[in-house]
Amino acid sequence: SHTSTESVSSGNVCFVLSSPLTSASPAASWLKYHPPGIFDVGFRVKNIELVIARATTAGAKILKPIEEDLTAGVFCKRAKIAGWGDLSHTLVERMGENSLLRASAKLPLFTLIDHVVLNVESGDLSSAVSWYQKILGFDPQQNFDIQTEKSALRSQVMVHAEGGVQFPINEPASANSQVQEFLSANRGPGIQHMALQTTDIVGVVTDLRSRGLPFLPVPPTYYSELQQRQNYVPADWQAIAASEVLADWQEDTPAAMLLQIFTQPIFAEPTFFFEIIERRFTFVDNKKVQAGGFGAGNFRALFEAIEREQMKRGSLT
Known part of the structure; x- marks a missing residue:
């Protein structure tokens, strides 16, 4: 084999880590152009034939046609399409026991991948948004235009109706934006960060x-x-602040806090970093309300926290 590959998992999070053993490895050709990072984002699908048919009709490049395998009683169908830039997307349809949810006495640190963020070149945001709409059926939801005295970015959150996968896409809105710094260091578009969801952010961060x-x-x-906008103080407010975790909430349901x-x-x-996220919930009229979106x-x-790091690196003045 030309590539050494290991997989690690926590809850429903699965990472496949690859390292080239020879120059013929796909990992070697990636690393020739880019620093280490994510080169494939996999999506679990309900009907892979349907997804591939849609993607093909919409003009997607199929890198690997559908293959089937049976491992430990789990029947899997997999295919791979070219994504934005040099990114690829492995599509997986799994039947039978979910092999990622192994019985374990210990609760996993992370339960699932909350979202994955793609950075694209300036001016490419709308075409990347329509590409993911057309090829994979994502819908644009929230959008953000963040501007400080020093730099700016634009972001469009893409959400899939089938399963609620969140896939925000960013573009730089200033020459010295942190998105531009990523694009320059990564030598092109790519995955800026991945958010791992947990039910105990303070414990996990500690x-x-x-x-x-x-x-x-x-x-x-x-x-x-x-604290000036606090109309609600969670029991672990001190611990949240001591852990330097960011908190946000809707005024009408403050207990459903978003912690990141x-x-x-x-x-x-x-280039690539991780985010840890906890979406707390509360009950309103006996209905569960969980922190959603961003x-x-x-x-x-x-954005401002990354700006401060840019200043330390000297890439933002």
Whole structure:
């Protein structure tokens, strides 16, 4: 084999990690042009034939036609299409026991992939949005135009009606934007970050910090400003602030908090990083209300946190 591959999982999160053994490896050709990062985002589908037929009709490039395999009682169909830029998308239809949900006495750190964010070149946002609409059936939902005194970005959140997969797409709206810094370092469009959902963000962040994973710092002023709009104080407010986790909520359902934190870039260059996210819920008239989408306050605070790191790197003045 030309590639060494390992897979690791937590809850419904599965990573396939590849490293080239020879120059003939697909991983080697990727790494010739790009720094380490995500080169394939897989989507689980209900009917792979239907998805491939739609994608083909809409002009998608099929990299691998549908293949079938049976492993440990799980019947799988897989195919691969070319995505935006050098990205690819593996499509998986799985029948039988979900092999990712292995019986375990211990609750996993992460339950699922909440969203994956794609950065595209300036001026490409609308064509990337229509590509994912046409080829894979995503719909545009929330959009953000974030601007500070120093830099700006535009973002369109794409959501799939079948299963609610969230796939935000960003483009730079200023020459020194953090999205532009990513595009330059990545040498083209690519996955900026992946958000892993948890049910205990404070516990997970404490655990990961103790293992040496660095997160983006948040200034104490963020929490004093946040407390001014507080009409609700969660029991673990002190712990949230001490963990430097960002918090957002809708005024009418403040207990359904959206909690987020970014890691520092994982590799040597300022490209790919992880986000940890917790979507709390509350009950209104006996109906469960969970934090959905993306809070504008958090979106801006995360943007500003990355700006501060850019200033430290000297890529933003």
